[in-house]
Amino acid sequence: MPEPHRSLSDPRELNALAHPVRMAIVEILSIDGPLTASELAERLDETPANCSWHLRKLAQHGFVVEAEGGKGRQRPWQVPGLGFRWDEEHAAASLEERRAAQALSEVVMSRAIDRLRESQQRAPEESEQWRAARSNVEMVAWLTPDELKEMNDAINTVLDRHVQRLTDPAQRPAGARLCEFVSWGVPVYFPGVEPA
Numbered sequence: 001m002p003e004p005h006r007s008l009s010d011p012r013e014l015n016a017l018a019h020p021v022r023m024a025i026v027e028i029l030s031i032d033g034p035l036t037a038s039e040l041a042e043r044l045d046e047t048p049a050n051c052s053w054h055l056r057k058l059a060q061h062g063f064v065v066e067a068e069g070g071k072g073r074q075r076p077w078q079v080p081g082l083g084f085r086w087d088e089e090h091a092a093a094s095l096e097e098r099r100a101a102q103a104l105s106e107v108v109m110s111r112a113i114d115r116l117r118e119s120q121q122r123a124p125e126e127s128e129q130w131r132a133a134r135s136n137v138e139m140v141a142w143l144t145p146d147e148l149k150e151m152n153d154a155i156n157t158v159l160d161r162h163v164q165r166l167t168d169p170a171q172r173p174a175g176a177r178l179c180e181f182v183s184w185g186v187p188v189y190f191p192g193v194e195p196a
Contacts, residue, residue: 008086014100016061018107022054026063034067034076082166112182152185
């Protein structure tokens with residue numbers, strides 16, 4: 001099983017991932033790889049040449065590697081690890097690193113919001129069971145820094161519960177579908193609302 005959560009801090013690595021096509025390639029390979037550039041192109045509505053170019057850029061930073069069992073244009077690619085972590089607010093980070101991390105965060109969140117919108121649009125086509133299982137939650141709470149960290153840690157623990165199913169299809173129960181959870185726990189800034 002690939003190692004989880006590669007930690008990123010090099011601005012060149014962050015910038016290499018902060019591209020919608022490259023992020024889409026990494027996502028698809030993480031979920032359903034290995035795949036060739038032609039197979040990726042078909043899924044992403046891109047050209048094989050464009051996917052090959054982006055694969056080479058990702059390979060320069062170790063985000064993808066060639067998988068066994070192919071030659072030339074039929075080379076399959078895979079991800080060597082599962083997921084990434086980066087910190088766009090790290091105090092010791094350079095301005096370049098913070099900007100690159102922010103750009104990557106924006107690409108990731110934009111893609112997640114696009115998938116949420118598509119899921120919402122397609123919800124009427126789903127069975128009653130899947131519609132009842134859906135949830136969109138938004139809340140605000142007054143918390144201390146320690147409480148915020150505790151909640152984020154607890155949420156991360158829950159989100160990591162079934163991560164092995166991404167790389168081991170044998171662990172997927174019958175009827176399971178790929179589902180997405182997006183979470184952030186951050187201080188927010190409402191006009192006129194000051195800390196307690």
